[in-house]
Amino acid sequence: MYTNILRHPGPTPIPQKVQLAMAHDIYSHRSGEFVELYRETTKRLKPLFGTKQDILLLPSGGTAALEAAAINTVSSGEDVVVITVGAFGDYFVGICEKYGFNVHKLAIEWGEACTEEALVEFLKPLNSIKAVFATYNETSTGIINPIEKLAKVVRTQTDALFIVDGVSCVGGAPAEMDEWGIDILVTGSQKAMMLPPGLSFVSVSERAWKAIENNKTPSYYLNLSSYRNWAEKGMTPNTPAITLIYGLAAVLDLIEEEGYEQTIARHALMKDMVRAAMRSLGIGLLTSDEYASPTITTILTPEGLDLGDYLGHLKNEYHLDFAGGLGHLQGKVFRFGHMGYCFPSDILEAVSLMEAGLQDFNYSFESGAGIKAAQDVFLSRKKR
Structure with missing residues (x-):
């Protein structure tokens, strides 16, 4: 299993x-x-x-x-x-x-x-x-x-x-x-x-x-x-x-062991990686950068996709489990958690599997664009 x-x-x-x-x-x-x-x-x-x-x-x-x-x-x-x-x-x-x-x-x-x-x-x-x-x-x-x-x-x-x-x-x-x-x-x-x-x-x-x-x-x-x-x-x-x-x-x-300041910085980095990836894939975000959470990103339904089908496919085919929307946002957004025991490598894995799912649904995007955008954020932050 x-x-x-x-x-x-x-x-x-x-x-x-x-x-x-x-x-x-x-x-x-x-x-x-x-x-x-x-x-x-x-x-x-x-x-x-x-x-x-x-x-x-x-x-x-x-x-x-x-x-x-x-x-x-x-x-x-x-x-x-x-x-x-x-x-x-x-x-x-x-x-x-x-x-x-x-x-x-x-x-x-x-x-x-x-x-x-x-x-x-x-x-x-x-x-x-x-x-x-x-x-x-x-x-x-x-x-x-x-x-x-x-x-x-x-x-x-x-x-x-x-x-x-x-x-x-x-x-x-x-x-x-x-x-x-x-x-x-x-x-x-x-x-x-x-x-x-x-x-x-x-x-x-x-x-x-x-x-x-x-x-x-x-x-x-x-x-x-x-x-x-x-x-x-x-x-x-x-x-x-x-x-x-x-x-x-x-x-x-x-x-x-990580250092509390580094823990906080890691969460901020993962937030930026996810947001950059979604923008490169042409997928909208619910919130502005100014007030974006470091622990969860709420993502708008990719254009032309049935969100329930897409999330179900990611879970069944690729074992990637996102949360759906709540209240009046149900069916309109999904939620990408990146808190706690989560690292930049996990973001790259999730974005890669998201892209595979998008390809399965014939969503139009440049293959690898999301992964590259997330990786660029990670590498640029690593050099500082």
Whole structure:
């Protein structure tokens, strides 16, 4: 049986070193061995978040961590702003509405980023905003929001907390939580963190902890104060995903071996390689270069092709697995993931197989043009 070449926005491929680490003999989450593992791995995570604050580990998917960030800081009836630029920004809207928050939705056209000017204008007539929620990297559209600039607007124009979904980019894009003024930053295991699903990471500022202490929304499993109290003991309040934390230690080994700055640069390089390849093949891109995600590229359906047939053919014939579009973009775009355990050689492989599929569908293009364009970007960056 062939293994698919997974080029999704998550889950993403898992390095062999990480798989082997997760095969470690299990031990109790109340043991001294676990305490040492927990404290060491959470300490090593801090540079990825750009923070001196503790990193809390939740045995959950990223969505549960987003819910925890919301319900621990805001109470029913309080005003919040949710910046949404795609399907996953709408997740925050759904969470906030479910708990009875008064939601002011700043909806940006899919494929566009939220600019600081748009946020300034949106906030002007609003008073007593408790929190502003934003998605750093939107995987449904392949855009990355200018989070540093948006954080500055929130800081200078309101007293609100700034809560950021970094699920699909922490580990593959710059994150400076403390310097930028982010109050809660969340990510998940199955994206740039190169792990299976089932673990999420939350970091909380001192301002946010004060809000949490005064918050009225009840919570039990997702109670961040409980996670903080247990973290002081080097543990979690409930049984954690122990094997994933073994794997996390191996992930951090890999990132530290490469160097975090080099990891970020690699993701930016792969983004540029994919975009250059598509342009050389005459295939459109949903987003502008300015706000293009370093971890995923959203690509318009090649002209004259049935997207479902093309993606199915790539998977069945060449074992290349891309993600389709979401929401109203379904059937109009596909998504090329290049995050985590992905390297320039993987981009060249995927583009080559894309070209083979295009030839099978009699799509008109210069054979090898996409590969050459991606390779030229790689070679030019390598010489610097």
